[in-house]
Amino acid sequence: MATINMLQAINQALDIAMAEDERVLCFGEDVGGFGGVFRATSHLQEKYGKARCFNTPLVEQGIIGFANGLAAQGSVPVAEIQFADYIFPAFDQIVNETAKFRYRSGDLFNVGGLTIRAPYGGGISGGLYHSQSPEAYFAHTPGIKIVVPRNPYEAKGLLLAAIRDPDPVLFFEPKRLYRASVGEVPEEDYQLPIGEAEITKEGSDITLVGWGAQMDVIDKAVELAEKDGISCEVIDLRSILPWDEDTIVESVLKTGRLLITHEAPRTGGFAAEISATIQERCFLYLESPIERVTALQTPATLTRDNQQNPKHPKIPETSNAPRNY
Amino acid sequence: MTTTARTHQPEFLSGNEFSIPTYAVLAQDGSLHDGAEEPDLDQARALRIYQAMIATRVLDERMLAAQRQGRLSFYMQCTGEEAAVIGSAAALDDDDMIMAQYREQGALAYRGFTFDEFMNQLFGNEMDYGKGRQMPIHYGSRKLHYMTISSPLATQIPQATGYAYGQKLAGEGLCTIVYFGEGAASEGDFHAALNMATVHEVPVIFFCRNNGYAISTPSVEQFAADGVAPRAFGYRMHVIRVDGNDVLAVYRATQRARELAVKDNKPVLIEAMTYRLAAHSSSDDPSGYRSRKEEEAWRDKDPITRMRAWLEIKGWWDGDQEKALQDRLRADVLDTMKRAEKRPPPPLDSLVTDVYADVTPALQRQLDQLKRHIRRYPEAYPRGARSLDPVLSAADHVEDHAADQGGE
Numbered sequence: 158m159a160t161i162n163m164l165q166a167i168n169q170a171l172d173i174a175m176a177e178d179e180r181v182l183c184f185g186e187d188v189g190g191f192g193g194v195f196r197a198t199s200h201l202q203e204k205y206g207k208a209r210c211f212n213t214p215l216v217e218q219g220i221i222g223f224a225n226g227l228a229a230q231g232s233v234p235v236a237e238i239q240f241a242d243y244i245f246p247a248f249d250q251i252v253n254e255t256a257k258f259r260y261r262s263g264d265l266f267n268v269g270g271l272t273i274r275a276p277y278g279g280g281i282s283g284g285l286y287h288s289q290s291p292e293a294y295f296a297h298t299p300g301i302k303i304v305v306p307r308n309p310y311e312a313k314g315l316l317l318a319a320i321r322d323p324d325p326v327l328f329f330e331p332k333r334l335y336r337a338s339v340g341e342v343p344e345e346d347y348q349l350p351i352g353e354a355e356i357t358k359e360g361s362d363i364t365l366v367g368w369g370a371q372m373d374v375i376d377k378a379v380e381l382a383e384k385d386g387i388s389c390e391v392i393d394l395r396s397i398l399p400w401d402e403d404t405i406v407e408s409v410l411k412t413g414r415l416l417i418t419h420e421a422p423r424t425g426g427f428a429a430e431i432s433a434t435i436q437e438r439c440f441l442y443l444e445s446p447i448e449r450v451t452a453l454q455t456p457a458t459l460t461r462d463n464q465q466n467p468k469h470p471k472i473p474e475t476s477n478a479p480r481n482y
Numbered sequence: 483m484t485t486t487a488r489t490h491q492p493e494f495l496s497g498n499e500f501s502i503p504t505y506a507v508l509a510q511d512g513s514l515h516d517g518a519e520e521p522d523l524d525q526a527r528a529l530r531i532y533q534a535m536i537a538t539r540v541l542d543e544r545m546l547a548a549q550r551q552g553r554l555s556f557y558m559q560c561t562g563e564e565a566a567v568i569g570s571a572a573a574l575d576d577d578d579m580i581m582a583q584y585r586e587q588g589a590l591a592y593r594g595f596t597f598d599e600f601m602n603q604l605f606g607n608e609m610d611y612g613k614g615r616q617m618p619i620h621y622g623s624r625k626l627h628y629m630t631i632s633s634p635l636a637t638q639i640p641q642a643t644g645y646a647y648g649q650k651l652a653g654e655g656l657c658t659i660v661y662f663g664e665g666a667a668s669e670g671d672f673h674a675a676l677n678m679a680t681v682h683e684v685p686v687i688f689f690c691r692n693n694g695y696a697i698s699t700p701s702v703e704q705f706a707a708d709g710v711a712p713r714a715f716g717y718r719m720h721v722i723r724v725d726g727n728d729v730l731a732v733y734r735a736t737q738r739a740r741e742l743a744v745k746d747n748k749p750v751l752i753e754a755m756t757y758r759l760a761a762h763s764s765s766d767d768p769s770g771y772r773s774r775k776e777e778e779a780w781r782d783k784d785p786i787t788r789m790r791a792w793l794e795i796k797g798w799w800d801g802d803q804e805k806a807l808q809d810r811l812r813a814d815v816l817d818t819m820k821r822a823e824k825r826p827p828p829p830l831d832s833l834v835t836d837v838y839a840d841v842t843p844a845l846q847r848q849l850d851q852l853k854r855h856i857r858r859y860p861e862a863y864p865r866g867a868r869s870l871d872p873v874l875s876a877a878d879h880v881e882d883h884a885a886d887q888g889g890e
Contacts, residue, residue, distance in 0.1 A: 182651075209651075213678065213681075214677050214681055216670075216673075216674040218640065218670055218671055219640045219643075219671070219673075219677070219678050221640075222640025222641050222643070222644065222671055222675065223640050223643050223644035223674075223675075224644060225640075225641045226581075226640065226641030226643060226644025226645035226646070226647075226658075227644040227645065228644075229641065229645055230579075230644070230645045230649060231648065231652075232648040232651070234644070246670070249634060249637065250637060250640070250671075253632070253634045253637065254632060254634070254641070257632070259838075259839070260837055261615055261616055261630055261632060262612060262622050262629075262630035263610070263612040263613040263622075263630075263836060264835075264836045265611055265612075265622050265623070265630055266622065266624065266629060266630055267839070300837050300838065323838075323840075324839055352842070399838075399843075399844060402843075402844065403843075
């Protein structure tokens with residue numbers, strides 16, 4: 158098995174999907190000959206031609222509107238939004254169109270073939286507008302699926318699943334890990350399930366839940382916590398929508414404690430939804446309040462992102478509190 | 483790419499250098515304008531167009547009345563714009579995709595959508611293809627290649643560009659027509675769609691119904707330019723302006739646009755100059771923003787009487803045929819409306835289907851919880867409770883419905 162980074166894994170997934178089905182198209186700003194500003198679509202235009210991998214004008218609402226039409230027609234578009242921070246001009250197309258296409262037509266038409274890829278998250282000195290984690294805005298919307306991979310292996314298997322999924326998928330890629338996350342990835346075709354969380358580490362004292370780049374942060378936090386004798390169970394949610402309630406419920410029934418961490422600001426972040434659901438379903442088993450470790454309720458900054466973000470020491474600090482509750 | 487000559491004087495252009503004429507063929511008395519040529523339109527197609535225009539007018543008149551009687555929650559009329567909508571749809575291949583805004587029921591009538599199908603959607607009953615989810619007039623039909631209507635304005639325009647790009651790759655020689663009003667053309671999606679269409683050489687026809695008003699806002703407050711048509715220059719797109727109440731001009735222009743789109747992959751913008759004779763919707767009252775005199779002037783340009791005059795000159799239509807058609811359509815509208823009103827709403831379970839291809843466990847839990855709740859408080863949910871009662875529900879479903887969901 159080859160050791161590759163997350164960008165290479167994403168590129169492999171796109172390559173496999175395009176080779177397998179000529180209806181698969183990749184497009185977005187700078188996606189064509191240049192291969193994307195992060196190079197996720199490198200060499201795809203050379204291999205599959207300009208009709209199937211191409212640059213679009215700089216207009217996100219147009220990219221997603223165009224992609225919706227293509228998907229309705231029966232094509233399998235993989236549209237890239239260059240940074241998740243710039244997805245908002247397409248918010249209407251995603252929330253009012255993509256998400257409701259099947260429902261409003263009574264299943265006469267659907268855009269299930271659509272996958273929207275967007276790099277998200279902080280840690281690259283991106284300031285306000287190259288750092289955001291917008292998953293919660295979309296998690297409020299029935300009809301779309303939201304997937305966030307944590308490493309190259311997950312990225313390839315989940316992206317292939319997203320492209321072939323019968324529903325439209327928003328695929329948020331942790332850009333801080335694009336080159337930083339390296340791992341063994343099978344060269345062949347494989348898929349990982351959408352809508353299923355994964356227990357990446359078993360433990361008994363507390364359940365830690367995250368997704369995407371935050372899983373790396375959780376791993377560092379676990380090292381600190383376990384030095385203090387706290388046994389952590391770690392769950393990668395993987396899909397924000399639909400999300401795997403049962404896996405978290407079962408874990409919390411066992412540990413009695415839950416901490417959720419995400420890069421997005423706290424208020425209305427997806428941790429709030431998980432927290433509410435788990436207290437509904439596990440109330441009598443909880444031994445301490447459910448905790449959230451998130452970014453501050455501020456825009457992201459250039460120079461203070463290290464302090465405002467949910468860095469790993471904040472997790473054991475917070476999780477010690479419930480243990481002593 | 484910009485290809486431009488160099489100048490050494492700071493001279494500005496104002497936009498007035500371009501003047502886009504209005505293509506017109508048919509005069510109101512049914513004769514042709516001097517120098518105008520009749521399009522290649524045979525009797526069968528001409529009558530199919532005319533009958534769809536009458537069907538649309540009859541449907542609109544009756545359904546607005548039904549809304550006023552409180553039988554229907556909402557309605558939108560196509561009145562005054564029948565030639566623009568139906569004349570253009572008739573110039574296409576019946577397998578071309580239609581992406582409409584919401585006032586284009588005439589195109590659907592032309593394609594063969596039945597009054598039963600219209601009524602089922604309007605009343606949101608269990609035979610509505612959209613399963614009772616959308617407001618009245620949000621029609622759709624897969625078998626007739628008519629994309630289900632969505633209320634947000636202009637979202638369909640870039641979707642049409644994408645749909646047509648897929649048609650081009652599929653190589654089946656088909657195109658997409660997308661309808662919108664001059665108000666919707668102010669949305670960003672309009673610009674995105676036209677720009678992408680010429681950049682990617684997409685077989686799409688952008689059909690703007692410039693009917694003078696966006697609800698109450700007159701077009702002079704919508705844009706300072708000479709209509710919508712000049713914007714095509716900014717995208718290097720082929721453009722034509724037509725008299726939208728002139729069915730022959732609309733037909734010929736759209737026919738030519740389709741050739742450019744399908745044979746040469748040149749997208750086209752058509753601006754049809756017309757007038758919304760009716761209110762914006764059943765919730766609107768135009769007397770608050772325009773004069774009766776203005777409306778009367780446009781009523782004199784009615785596209786249906788204009789086409790009828792032409793048909794009668796050709797000897798293809800007469801008063802007896804007109805009366806027979808009108809009588810039959812009026813009776814059909816009433817019959818189909820009565821049938822549609824009696825049909826029950828879609829089953830409760832359809833609340834959670836089609837959100838995703840498969841019902842998710844979380845949604846199933848919500849539905850189960852809702853059913854328990856309705857059974858506990860049936861008086862608060864009479865319709866829901868009735869649909870959950872097997873005996874009452876069976877009595878409601880006396881008709882045996884084929885599972886034809888407008889698909890294939």
